[in-house]
């Protein structure tokens with residue numbers, strides 16, 4: 001019986017060569033040759049003003065929270081339908097988190113619900129780009145600026161995807177990328193903070209390098225470096241940056257392959273949607289996806305459980321996704337579960353992710369689609 005995993009990194013001999021090169025350099029700490037290469041690549045290809053490689057997207061979000069001066073009792077708005085890091089990064093600074101609902105079309109933050117809930121106390125808004133499809137970033141930035149709130153785009157899933165003419169993560173004050181093993185371009189663990197507002201550039205370097213001005217020293221701007229600020233070790237190892245650089249150089253090849261799989265699923269599952277059995281994902285106009293995920297929406301939770309079991313019996317992995325943060329164990333502790341976020345509550349129970357990675361063949365998409373069709377035929 002064949003087994004089709006949900007996700008799997010795309011690793012080639014080119015990746016191995018760059019890792020070997022890094023090992024041979026004898027310089028595996030951060031901010032060496034490969035960090036510079038990967039950083040320049042992100043800045044040049046995605047038009048980011050300043051990119052800083054970090055150990056994870058979570059750490060990049062934490063840096064953004066420090067840079068914005070988020071303090072005890074400050075209000076920060078995040079979607080409930082996201083990974084916990086979007087909220088915890090700000091909670092570590094003492095923020096009060098306010099959760100908002102999502103749009104049915106993309107499962108991204110709903111600007112109308114944001115507009116209802118934002119106040120003059122709101123210091124930051126942190127939308128995500130679910131499945132590599134952009135949130136309504138222009139609208140979100142307009143709404144935030146009316147309340148003088150800054151936007152931190154959690155573009156963990158949005159690397160190499162666009163909204164109109166802009167690469168995701170490059171429009172608001174901050175963007176955060178993830179290069180975790182499950183993402184489309186990976187360094188095992190890893191991330192980047194995109195600093196799009198010059199005001200924060202200098203301090204971002206201090207905070208990343210343990211509160212020192214090491215980065216200036218490294219560029220030869222000062223003779224020795226010293227302690228100048230608070231900070232932590234938000235630095236990625238050059239060994240990981242070597243893999244990241246190689247993966248980013250392969251970005252078009254990886255995206256092309258994922259797009260083929262996405263389109264094949266879309267084609268093969270079209271008739272099931274036409275018959276009203278399931279809903280396929282949507283990519284609205286003006287957006288270019290990186291095809292990070294492929295998912296379907298079932299009728300309800302029970303149907304999802306049954307379908308998942310049916311797929312599993314045929315060796316096909318599938319998965320639900322985020323448990324809404326406001327009704328999670330932590331959300332209940334915060335009292336956030338008392339509010340109702342209808343789209344989040346409904347859609348999180350209906351979503352089923354299907355295998356998506358570069359090692360999937362067209363015949364496997366056919367096998368998966370046929371298995372889904374068989375399930376609905378039997379119902």
Ligand SMILES: *Cc1c(COP(=O)(O)O)cnc(C)c1O
Pocket residue numbers: 055056057058059082083085086128129154156157177178179180189190191
């Ligand atoms: C993956 C992911 C994260 C966490 O990324 P790490 O690099 O593992 O810290 C945060 N937010 C979203 C939306 C994600 O998809």
